[in-house]
Amino acid sequence: MNAERDLITTPLTADILRGALDLERTEHGVLPHRLPARARAQCADGQLAMAEAQPSGVRVAFRTRATVVELDTLPTKQVYKGAPPRPDGVYDLLVDGRPAGRAHADGGGVMTVDMATGTSETRPGPVATVRFEGLSAEAKDVEVWLPHNEITQLVALRTDAPVEAVPDRGRRxxxxxxxxxxxxxxxxxxxxxxxxxxxxxxxxxxxxxxxxxxxxxxxxxxxxxxxxxxxxxxxxxxxxxxxxxxxxxxxxxxxxxxxxxxxxxxxxxxxxxxxxxxxxxxxxxxxxxxxxxxxxxxxxxxxxxxxxxxxxxxxxxxxxxxxxxxxxxxxxxxxxxxxxxxxxxxxxxxxxxxxxxxxxxxxxxxxxxxxxxxxxxxxxxxxxxxxxxxxxxx
Structure with a gap:
């Protein structure tokens, strides 16, 4: 079996996303929001728009026997005019609630913020792939926590085994x-x-x-x-x-x-x-x-x-x-x-x-x-x- 060729693509839907209050369909995929559309429509502030679209606490969560997990994303990285580039956002992998890896997305766009004027300019960039491999083939709960400080569109989820929504564990x-x-x-x-x-x-x-x-x-x-x-x-x-x-x-x-x-x-x-x-x-x-x-x-x-x-x-x-x-x-x-x-x-x-x-x-x-x-x-x-x-x- 060629794992690279035979990876399974799973739709990125609300049942495998946690921590988002709204999902916006874009030309690239899905953009998680932490405020609902009605709230976003009531305020035109650019700082709020950026903050609520940065997916702090949002994670892709599923149960699977997969040993390979790939997530295609389109991040928007933020830099300040006149300052050195900031580190790329981190993707945290948790398996059964325990840290199991970290990765970065090399692609994406860049939002340059001029703090002196309060303005910003965004330059688009390519889709990036975040990959985790070498996972146990046992059934397990997998979570990929999205960067808390980068607007992140989700493009595709691929694994080498089927995924399903995590069963309700009764957690508050x-x-x-x-x-x-x-x-x-x-x-x-x-x-x-x-x-x-x-x-x-x-x-x-x-x-x-x-x-x-x-x-x-x-x-x-x-x-x-x-x-x-x-x-x-x-x-x-x-x-x-x-x-x-x-x-x-x-x-x-x-x-x-x-x-x-x-x-x-x-x-x-x-x-x-x-x-x-x-x-x-x-x-x-x-x-x-x-x-x-x-x-x-x-x-x-x-x-x-x-x-x-x-x-x-x-x-x-x-x-x-x-x-x-x-x-x-x-x-x-x-x-x-x-x-x-x-x-x-x-x-x-x-x-x-x-x-x-x-x-x-x-x-x-x-x-x-x-x-x-x-x-x-x-x-x-x-x-x-x-x-x-x-x-x-x-």
Missing amino acids: VWLHHGSSISHGSNAESPATTWPALAASLGGVELVNLGLGGSALLDPFTARALRDTPADLISVKIGINLVNADLMRLRAFGPAVHGFLDTVREGHPVTPLLVVSPILCPIHEDTPGPSVPDFSRLGAGRLLFEAAGDPAETAAGKLTLTVVREELSRIVERRAAEDPHLYYLDGRELYGEADSAGLPLPDRIHPDAATHRLMGERFAERVFGDGGPFAARAA
């Missing part, structure tokens, strides 16, 4: 929304973002709506959470509102209430966890906006600075300290009537004691080691005994 579905930190910025790979690690340790199925630069209490995001089936829900709120300088305190409180009200319309008794921001020293007591420091961009390093004035908090500008105080107050008040609502101070995941040994490389986003630390701590505090998402007897 965890639906999470947050900023670029939840999206996975600076993580080593898609299966090692902090939500992916926490989900693995907690034994749950992840749907990750971490949207880089776009956790802004948008009503269409709340409706997406409302309408998505889930057993557990968490929302991590704050850093994007500060670094975008989008909202004042007068609007923030009612917007949080409205966001939670919308989620509760679809999930009235689902455990719902509100998580405040992790430590970010530049914005603890200084409002936004965050602005990039381009002085080291040519050396491949991007740093951010806080451009606000601490005195402006008196006029209602938000800092992380203000956000945490307001979130804690809101959750405490609502929890009196909502026993399934919980609060976690984000500094329990990454706080002052951690910053000396694990500083934020660009002053906003954690590195790979900190993603692992955050994932482990979230699993312990939230999925562990006594935590709000702990498994409870029926």
